[in-house]
Amino acid sequence: MSRRTANRTRVIRALRERGPLSRRELAGIGLSRSTVTAVVDELVGAGLVTEAGGPARGAGRPAQLISLSPALGVAVGVEIANGVVRAAVCDLSRRLLAHDAVAVDERTGPEETLVVVAELVDRLLGGRSRDDVLGVGIAIPGPIQRGTGRNGRATTLKPWVDVNPYVTAAEALKLPIAVDNDANLAAVAEATWGAARGLRDVAYVYSAAGIGVGFILNGSLYAGANGTAGELGHTTIDENGEICECGGRGCLNTLANAASISLNLRRSHGRELSIAEVITLARGGDLGCRRVIADAGRHIGLAAANLYNLLDPELIVLGGNLAPAGEILLGPLRESMARRAIHAGEVLPPFIVGELDQDVVVVLGAAAVVLRDDERFPLPDR
Ligand SMILES: [Zn+2]
Structure with a gap:
């Protein structure tokens, strides 16, 4: 990897992990001011990032913030809970574009539930296709066993006991998947936005x-x-x-x-x-x-x-x-x-x-896992 490519990757990873940043904050990741200027100008030229006025910070005038371009793709967050599935779509500048919930019977099995999830996600994508989706974060109640990736018997979602939600969801949705439990993902949402x-x-x-x-x-x-x-x-x-x-x-x-x-x-x-x-x-x-x-x-x-x-x-x-x-x-x-x-x-x-709306906190966290992780959910090649 050339130094130029490496610096581009560092800037993109910082924007994925931390959200919109000023040029000064970008220099804080260990790049010189002149390198930040060169990399940002190049990324703006390539349409990968945009620069706009952010909220005022302190007494000074509002800093211009560098964001990843919303056109690069979206992240999807899904929550599979007792009696309901929820989903949300966020763009790479961390804006919530759409969210909704659908009731499901608590006894519904994983495959059938994922059919409902797929329909809900396609509806929330609106005019976009699944090709625009960088990945889907999925929240499940209860712990997921680290060794097997399965839901333990302590989960309150009984039809999912002993199921590997990662494998099952990847097969059903045909998209890159991350799975974690609801409490962990709600924590990520409050750490990202709240x-x-x-x-x-x-x-x-x-x-x-x-x-x-x-x-x-x-x-x-x-x-x-x-x-x-x-x-x-x-x-x-x-x-x-x-x-x-x-x-x-x-x-x-x-x-x-x-x-x-x-x-x-x-x-x-x-x-x-x-x-x-x-x-x-x-x-x-x-x-x-x-x-x-x-x-x-x-x-x-x-x-x-x-x-x-x-x-x-x-x-x-x-x-x-x-x-x-x-x-x-x-x-x-x-x-x-x-x-x-x-x-x-x-x-x-x-x-x-918490500061975030209880209806969306878990799905936001599930989407944030995708938004923040450039290694597991890389941007499309340009
Ligand atoms: Zn107990």
Whole structure:
């Protein structure tokens, strides 16, 4: 590779990994100002990047930002969840172009689900063809075993247990694929566009059917030796508690996930409420609903204190179906966490609701994995 080609590749990789950058920021990757000027001018001439005014930063005039050209292609993010599939299309300048969701029966098998995914993706591509797609990131609930690439039995998506989603999706969609679990990808989304931008050590607590954590440690996603890192929902809160679907007893999921919150209200409210209904009622002042959400917050706070004591993240972000509860959950959560966390004379990390819309946070993260990785999802040859 000539030096010129190598410098072009470095600039493109920096724009893929970090998003739009000023010329000064590009010089920060270890190129001289004159090299940056030469490479950027060449890339602008070739139509690979565009330069435009970005948002104002500080007091100075807004810096001109270099972005990859939206015409180069798109990244697709897909979420396969319980009862629903979602998808989003983003261009290489990191703009969200389209997104939507389709309901599917929870018992639907992987092949049939992927037919629905393919139709949804083709619809969201609009006038584009699949040739414009650099890759598809796919989010699956629960851990993916690192050795086999299969979904473990702990996944809440029962028809996918023991299935290799990477192989199955690559065959069905005929596109380059990346697969990861939903909590990890939501963490990537907040690190790309939201509350965790620019941070190196972040825990993203994601509540769907169960509660999982996506870890960004030292600036990279951390999956663990077997791919099961972050299964916060299966940490023991009550040794004598109810049996969890993992076979354990008194796991956080048996006390604080959406289903167990709703179950607590069956006697008082006469039927099983959805978690969205519970949160709406709590916001309206319903005491029972406020109480079960606060209790869930206290249990999550206990688990989060252990997480903090072990890993010391600089920020903890809450996302998923419990996030709309906001301070009704987070107040008791922080109190419970503070009681158990080591302080060592320092303040605890902020525990906040994520900045991104809960409907798109996971699919955005799935698309971001493709957008950010120039090695696995290279630009088309020009
Ligand atoms: Zn469990």
